[in-house]
Amino acid sequence: MKLAVFGATGGVGTQLVKLGLAQGHTVTAIVRNPAKFTLTDDPQLQLVTVPDLGDTKRVRAAIAGCDAALSGVGPSGTKDVTAASVPTRHILAALEAEGINRFVAVSAAPVGPLPEGDGFLNRRIVFPFTRKVFGEMYGDLAVMEREIAASGLDWTVVRPPKLTNKPVGDYRVEIGGNVPRGIFASRAEVAHAMLALLTDERAVRQAVGVAR
Template sequence: MKLLVFGASGRIGTELVRQAVAAGHAVTAVVREGSSLQVPLPELRLVAARAGVAGGLTEVVTADVMDPQAIAPLLPGHDAVLSALGPRPKGPSDVMESSAASILQAMSESDVRRLVLVSVAGIHTRGDGPFTKYVVKPILQRILRESFADARRMEELIGAGPLDWTIVCPPMLTNGSAKGTIRSNTEGTVRGGFTITRADVATYVLNAIDNAALTRKTVVISN
């Protein structure tokens, strides 16, 4: 497949690009002005070569994801769009909502229908145990209220749109190697699922692309 990745310079985006290339996908990695891909292209080509894949070609493009006219020309020829953009960690944030609105507008004028986005598990409470629901989540929602509000607006916007979308919601993100065990729930949260590695998030997002059962679904994941 040919994949268009927004937020490619971030830590989840880096994993998406690296794993997609290793799997033989052709990747267009979009970074904002002043940023760069964290994985050098020669390293990505070496990853592809070691995996013995013919694909894995990578193009790095600088574009403003908030400008639909800037990203629309990038869409033709791609099979899916992936967004690893997250909210600002502190203070007012509209990164997720505004980027989603721009992506939706750009995709509405193209033939690309598949969209997979990363959100946050903290805004979802259905299925939580009493301690998580009444103690942990209220604390998180106070501390991260701006970020969580941004994520909620993004999910509402995407959910009301016409695309073949999937929203992937991880809990607290950790670094390190993938654990390889990913639990998921499309009907609520994952009981006891408090953390997940960024590498595992990327793996799940890539596997979700051609999973028809996840079309127009919001899924919470964890290790």
């Protein structure tokens, strides 16, 4: 497939590009600052600099001819309170204008409800704490999810809990909800799951939990 990856300099985005290329896809990596893009040259990789995703004409030119798009766009800290919703709004407009129907974006587990049978740690400590401390950030991700769901695209949002830099291991996937007793997921695992979900019809117009 020919894939467009937004947020390609971030933790999940970098893994999306790396794993996508390893799986034989052609990847267009869309970045704001090419100096932050650390992957080596690959004949199947095209790097496109778009400083402002609000420049729909430029974004459309970058993604023209792609089969699907994936987004690792999101906050890099607690002060980035619109870092997910605003860029994604522009991405959705460009995808719809170009007729690119399949879209997979990363969100976060605290945006969704606690799964049935979740453990004491998540119910009483982890989720209440993260929602209180990072409330604005998760609120923005919730806005992003609502706008994605309201689009006409075949979308999937992926909700991992705490992210790590571990390699791909035995992670779990829960279509339609969060993973029970999920504590963490590596950025590589999230990217691996996002790529797999591209062709999984069960995941279309669904939130999907990914966690160890």
